[in-house]
Amino acid sequence: KNRARFLIQCHDRQGIVAAVSQFLFEHDANIIDSKQYTLDPEGGEFFMRIEFECANLENQKGVLEKDFQQVAEKFNMSWKLMYVEQFKNMAIFVSKEVHCLLELLWEWQSGDLMGNIALVISNHENAREIVESHGIPFYYIPANKDIRNEVEEEQKKLLQEYNVDVVILARYMQILTPEFVKHFENRLINIHHSFLPAFIGANPYKRAYQRGVKMIGATSHYVTNDLDEGPIIEQDIERVSHEDNEADLKKIGQSIERSVLARAVKWHLEDRILVHENKTIIF
Amino acid sequence: KNRARFLIQCHDRQGIVAAVSQFLFEHDANIIDSKQYTLDPEGGEFFMRIEFECANLENQKGVLEKDFQQVAEKFNMSWKLMYVEQFKNMAIFVSKEVHCLLELLWEWQSGDLMGNIALVISNHENAREIVESHGIPFYYIPANKDIRNEVEEEQKKLLQEYNVDVVILARYMQILTPEFVKHFENRLINIHHSFLPAFIGANPYKRAYQRGVKMIGATSHYVTNDLDEGPIIEQDIERVSHEDNEADLKKIGQSIERSVLARAVKWHLEDRILVHENKTIIF
Amino acid sequence: KNRARFLIQCHDRQGIVAAVSQFLFEHDANIIDSKQYTLDPEGGEFFMRIEFECANLENQKGVLEKDFQQVAEKFNMSWKLMYVEQFKNMAIFVSKEVHCLLELLWEWQSGDLMGNIALVISNHENAREIVESHGIPFYYIPANKDIRNEVEEEQKKLLQEYNVDVVILARYMQILTPEFVKHFENRLINIHHSFLPAFIGANPYKRAYQRGVKMIGATSHYVTNDLDEGPIIEQDIERVSHEDNEADLKKIGQSIERSVLARAVKWHLEDRILVHENKTIIF
């Protein structure tokens, strides 16, 4: 298609929207969708996502990127121009529990993910059959904290080989090194099985059961080097009762994890997420 | 304050956003919030709400309105310029059940409604004390279908006298004439005690109970002359079970009605609602 | 295991609970879970589900069933004694859209359904591979209204051959004959893609879009010969906005359909549903 999106971030001041929309008008582009947000109307940070259609986009790319440079400089913008047709490559990391992986496979197979599942990496073998039956390469890389660096070397080689843009931790139960996390900053999506910041860390369902909460949740976030403290992308919850034991919470929670992670991945693939400090703006 | 909002609607084509934002830039206005929507990217209807701040707005009003005329003509826009400081005047119509009225009084008293409750009109006396205790004029106008025209004459006189912009039917159980409805087109907000289009018409809780639904809801909509068929503004629902009898449904439903109507009124007062054919766009 | 459940229904009067619990006590059974409901405390219908554990259940079955006959006669009960170990056999009927089928396969494979998927019948071939990969027999039976009786003959033969207890219509887009429906009374579960009674009949998402609703839903119900009017088992909804077009509604709706149908099937398999007139009691 002939669609593309600008993601723009800069200090707010008068004339930004006028300049961007004028630019698109002059380049014969039709705005399809435009969303903006200003952190603080009195001179805060400005964020914008603008999707447009432009006849003969393939041949216009160079011109658009070059010409926009001027607008960007004037307002001191950080910006990206993403082409809708260029699907992002995903790697999915998974451990023993495959419910989140299955959900992503199902969304992908239904044509609902604007991205390619380039490969799946697991420290267990049990997902191989289902992954390979979708024609997706599956790599079994045993992992534990003693061999963390070797494991990541192998993973990084594969990610490079497959040109991976974004890594999805679909219940991958190994900790990643700060270097790995840094390398995939804002491109490394995790699903945590609690309503953060409640129950940070291990065994959230067990602790939720012990605390006697009346609702449980799940949280998808970009991974940073502060455990479970990265920018939250999406959360959801379900009601539970005293009749639900720990196993029930886990079961109910898995269903929440599936949909929360799927939404977060979808939004990332569609360039709907901007990160500012420790928060996300979702357009 | 120095804030105002454009509400714009026209046929979509290239350059609209550029023209409007350029106009604001040239008039030294800072965009605070902007939302837009196009019904169909291939040449459908275009909708926009743009809130801006403009130093010394009081003296600029004339210029803004006159100058925008040119932009509007170019794109054949229907448009409104609303000043945030000019609060809308509401009339609340209510019958015996006062829960929705109380919710609006509470929101208003908390400073959460950008509008004035100019008066309350009821065909029952029971709300008088609470209304008058807020310093709001209360008018008791007995009503039934045989005296509909006389009743509406009296009501219309009061609405004119109080310069009423929007009429809220907060569980007002009388039918209004087509003339009245027409006169307040898109300015007459009703709360219906079901999840429309389920249970159109009378006794929705009774029918919901008989049907054995597992959730009940409420719907706020602009009134048209097709019963319960006007553009839906907001809906919400709550879970019920076989243990809830008709009285329970009514009780649970009242709580939904309160919040659904309050949200609809708030959005109307903040000029967040555009109506297109039989639907609303909520910005 | 040594678990079983009584499902009891009778006219309410004093002493029912005492009689049933005394019976279980005398037969050395331990009550695990007990739920009851009376339609109207002044002499309405009484419903009860009581799950118990009984050492050496296998050899006690005959005695339990024979002895309970006396209790049942005294209170004129209709009752069933279900053994937890005896899983029900399901047949899943599906047409082109497989999302609900996939959800049931996933729940079943995760060990979350207390039932066997005995076979899948479809009037399309596209689900064959995924069904057979789970080791479940798949039957392709082309269907249309002109050959309805022949089709049902074939289906009934299969249902008998596989000893099917319950038929799940997981988006099966063919109408069944009154005889078929009657034969599987309260054992034929459908998923309708709207929040019933809104949008009964065909094309609910299209009509929901046209009506401009702010929430869409799905409803699982037992099929009767009144289209979409059977006893509702479960419903759920999601919020939508003016930005969602018909295809978006369908996509969002599919996710609701999946979880609503899965819950309904689970409850049926666990004998949690009693039907009274046109309503369900869910224990």
Added chain:
Amino acid sequence: KNRARFLIQCHDRQGIVAAVSQFLFEHDANIIDSKQYTLDPEGGEFFMRIEFECANLENQKGVLEKDFQQVAEKFNMSWKLMYVEQFKNMAIFVSKEVHCLLELLWEWQSGDLMGNIALVISNHENAREIVESHGIPFYYIPANKDIRNEVEEEQKKLLQEYNVDVVILARYMQILTPEFVKHFENRLINIHHSFLPAFIGANPYKRAYQRGVKMIGATSHYVTNDLDEGPIIEQDIERVSHEDNEADLKKIGQSIERSVLARAVKWHLEDRILVHENKTIIF
């Protein structure tokens, strides 16, 4: 009315339900509603709430209480017999923010609370008018941490004078002494403005905003001497977005606080809550 409720708690073993229901049958009582729960079917704690109707209850009270003593002793039960007609006396403590107080007043005035609001105590004057307009005594007791003991002396005298059964902290921003808390164990209900255990302690909305959560909540719980760690009675949440600033979160949160506290109070008044260790069982 002739209604009463048993609340029963004991170690699970065979025959409890049989004994209780037999007792009621022999005393000519009709079971209206009965709910039970066993923490662990293999010999855990057993909980039961059983509501019944008994002709001429007034004169039967002595007999019922005396006779049940035998049943209770046999199973080593802790139990309470509550008469529906005997409404509990509530004291509401409130500080500056009155939204929760108003909700309780509204529920009470609508006849939806099975309890009396005996008095309101505040460390601010601003709620006086609205409280007294309902004919409820209002006491202004200035409070701060330096005079905590004197303040509580005064409060305790009032609570005794008004025969108060349950104290509701409807956004009362003073800390209570361990003695006070101990005295009102499981009869002191607080509303915390976060989805506990997230944001324990002060300024939850501010911290929720800083953390960038996508949902905010409120929690009602019995107060213990561990800050915000008491048994949770009810929780609820609402979705928020990056567009909501701290003031918006507070506003949205207030609406959640109102309904969560109202539900918790209602359940307490109807004897629906049993406390076991740090959890609640809600029947």
